[in-house]
Amino acid sequence: MTISRRTLKICCAVTTILLIIIIVTAVTLYYTLFKPKQPIITTQEVTLNSFTINVFDVTDTNITLGVKVTVKNPNYGGFQYEKSTTYMSYRGDVMAEAPILEDSIPARGQRNISTTVLVVGKKLITNSNFFKDMESKVLNLTSSTTLKGKAIVLKVFKKKATSYSTCDISINFVDNNATSICKSKVKF
Template sequence: MAKSRRPMMICCVATAVILIIIIVTAITLYFTIFKPKQPEITTQSVTLESFSTNVFDVEDTNVTLGITITIKNPNYGGFKYENSTSYVTYHGDVVAMAPVTADTIPSRGQHNVGATVLVIGKSLISNPNFLKDLATNTLNFTSTTTLKGKAIVLKLFKKKATTYSSCDVSLYILEKNATSYCKSKVKF
């Protein structure tokens, strides 16, 4: 009877060793290669598409900004996000909104998101900081976007993820151009 158990013991030990190797390999891969990383969000350009004002009626001021943001996905899995809205604020007041349509960023790929934002003058002028900023030739805006979606690894594993992006945009009125600084984070 001892001889009949020996092949069974060898089989069990070999199976246990193989399972341990697979588990250790999977954990190592998760913490090195497949560990979710923050996407890199870069503002490629913020252009002043139009700036119009009426000297006799300051409330008739309109600003149109063209914003192109590149989202780089450094992960080995794609990121599929839902429809969202990008908000533009001026000293805490929402002055414009732009829709962001749902899409997928492929693994280790990048995607350009473009939007045109119309800022209505009435929303700017009602802010007490407007005249002071107008005198310094600079209007400072903040653009925020939240993208909710799923990170997909190897088409098998799906993990909910939310990307938060915030861009500080400075609009130089006389030069008719703009600069921006963006930061982002991901919550899994």
């Protein structure tokens, strides 16, 4: 059985057209639907669990904060991140650390991450601005977290990603509460 040249040309043309359609569709989907987007990190609440101060020994001051953060993944691919640490700092000095266990956030899903942070007073007292801030009844802290992991699209395509989050936390001792504002970004 011989195939005529005309049939062969038609077959090649149809294959080329189908291949072009598939490539254009794939590129369009990648740049619209599957393009990686920033996660939305929202601090649901920062609670002042306890604030203890020893009047006779000011270095025996401890602050316990409860932090609940929601991370929304707006992407059509999941995000698996490794074990990490959140650092709490006061005017540039690291005051406390809190572990974050490895986990994954499903595609277009969200995950609540809760942790407790103990800020030890000995580290706070050594900062020259501490007593000035105590007089104003507000203590400003900054938390920073880096989550390294990989974004997975359609269980086939895997891309390394790192999510950076920074939160500015204000603790008001008079009202016994805390508020925060968070910013995040992702590098692929």
